[in-house]
Amino acid sequence: MLWPLLYRDLNESQKELRQKSLDFIGYAVLFSQLTALVYVYVYVNFLRRGVFRRLEWRLKYRILGGKTPIRGKVQSVDAAVMYWAWMGLMVWLCVKDVEHDYLHLTKAFGMTAAASLPLNILLGMKYNPLKLVFPNFSYEGPVNVVHQWLGYQVYLLMVVHVCLYLKFFWDTSRMKTRFLEIDVLCGVCAFGIMTFLITSAHPLVRKSFYSVFYNLHIVLSALLLPLLYFHVSHSRPYIIPTVGMLIVDRVLRAMFTMSTTATISLDPRSSIMDISVSFPHKPPPPAGSHILLNVPSLSLWTKNPFTVVESRNGHVRMVARVQGNFTKKLSGATKVPVNIESGYGGHGVNKELVGGVDRVLLIAGGIGGTFILPWARFLEANGVDTRFLWAVPKVGDLQWAGDGVALAEVYITGGHENGEDRNGGEEGMELLDASNSQDVLCVPPASFNSGRPDIRKAIREIIGRDGRVLVMVCGPDLMAEDVKNAVRTHTLAGRDVKLHLEVFGH
Known part of the structure; x- marks a missing residue:
């Protein structure tokens, strides 16, 4: 008692x-x-x-x-x-x-x-x-x-x-x-x-x-x-x-932290920073995985997460938006010594996650394309039936993707990456004229649209046929919740839908 x-x-x-x-x-x-x-x-x-x-x-x-x-x-x-x-x-x-x-x-x-x-x-x-x-x-x-x-x-x-x-x-x-x-x-x-x-x-x-x-x-x-x-x-x-x-x-x-040199370049039009790192003594991590990057000249202890966009020939490429103190300081350099811990994230690009899947829907919001784009390239190269939706605030946010933009149905929201306006609401966003913006890109996308993608409609369309479907999303919290709500409806109806939400650094 x-x-x-x-x-x-x-x-x-x-x-x-x-x-x-x-x-x-x-x-x-x-x-x-x-x-x-x-x-x-x-x-x-x-x-x-x-x-x-x-x-x-x-x-x-x-x-x-x-x-x-x-x-x-x-x-x-x-x-x-x-x-x-x-x-x-x-x-x-x-x-x-x-x-x-x-x-x-x-x-x-x-x-x-x-x-x-x-x-x-x-x-x-x-x-x-x-x-x-x-x-x-x-x-x-x-x-x-x-x-x-x-x-x-x-x-x-x-x-x-x-x-x-x-x-x-x-x-x-x-x-x-x-x-x-x-x-x-x-x-x-x-x-x-x-x-x-x-x-x-x-x-x-x-x-x-x-x-x-x-x-x-x-x-x-x-x-x-x-x-x-x-x-x-x-x-x-x-x-x-x-x-x-x-x-x-x-x-x-x-033991597994590697010291090397990073090459930094900044696109002033979009505030997108490109980081290239060489891996001279060990195989580089796969595209779609994450690394922790430490810059001793900025901080002895702090390590920040980045997503590997490309991995080839002993080099990896990462992309990040300049918005915090760390990225602002880093964007001012051209070459800087760095320490790297690699291989984080449950899924680098590999066949295991898409095994037995008939169709894949990829959804990216803003800089979340750094994770989704490697998957789009991998699935396209392996002949998997794939649809790729990518929503960004402005067209300049796509410059870093190069010819990868051609795989995506692009949506220009004209707002903030989190999908909200400055007053905290979700409506009344300033929409850009997408048709006048796509000429900024070297390679045109699969389609070019103003406003937000209709996520529920896209999920309904790809699930509408028989077979197993994988939905992958990497983006702002509200976008991820919209995807979860839509997938939930079809799962409760008995459809075979697998959902992968990619998040890093809670």
Whole structure:
């Protein structure tokens, strides 16, 4: 039983029994995590079809219910169910054997948080052993989201742990004694560091001050674990493996980081920056994959993600829009020494993703064409029935694509890449006269249009025939949500549609 909670004085035998109960909580957390990983493997490889796939899509409604489309950052029902079900399991493990013991409950929340750390760090590793089991495993996308979710849950468990202990110290007049002892101070400092980590990981901070977020994440994570190690000895079986994983990840990243020179060119008409990098000592990463680029002259630690547009003859080419502090500084150079980590992203261009597919619909928004264009070239070269829609704010944003534009049905929106006007609405965008703009391009596109593509119509047309269809999209959040909503409708109707959303750097 849980209530009422009492400050109980236990003898040594009772304390030993309480510690065994707390140790069991840690083992139960690890077993639950292992069970969840096994379930994901079985579901993705054997069950994600037919009625289970339709059920998955049926749960992709927004939390407030109804048939309102999933838009923007609104949490869908399936994600919310998974998040709070896991949180409920962690809370149940904390309270199930309390037996009115206040300190048992207090310590249980701390043990649950500590036991959750190894999986959180494992999911955040760039060189991840889970790739041996999940071939298409990628740190980006859903895995990164789960990493963030688990981080928030660990922090919430820590908040309860700290608040309960503060109440205990206050009620027992120990704020000036026990509170100042080294083990408690280590816990307080660790909690403060975790608070900074969670705050810096908020999307508003992360996107606006990416270098601050990145550097804080590295430095504070290195400080957090030693503090937790000295905070309490019973959590060390979880802290030591976590430290080991961080060290292995950093060593591997250092070993596989390559130093070379990047050649930079900027198109002033479109603010599109072209980056060419040579790979003299190892095979370059495939087109459609991602790399992390560090420029020591700009920052010793910060690494920014870029998508490989072309990969041939020991060189890779990347393209980016000049919009943040990093790209603005980088665009002012012509040649600069760089450090590169390559091979990120679940799918470089390969036949595995399109195996068994009869038709493919490619949808790109703005600079999202850097991922979609390599696929368009690959599918066209292999004779796959493909349709490619590409929406950009202005025609100059297509210059970098060269003859690849000929594969696309181009839509000039005349607005912003995120598909919204400056007032935050979605209508009333200034549309350009596409017919007068296409002469800017060296190679004409398959078709040239003003306004936005009708995504629902395009998906309906390509799904209208029998066979298996793959829809790939890389673009702004609202575009991705529109695609998900449209695919969802056809999946629930029993059509065989596979959706791939490419995201990088949540």
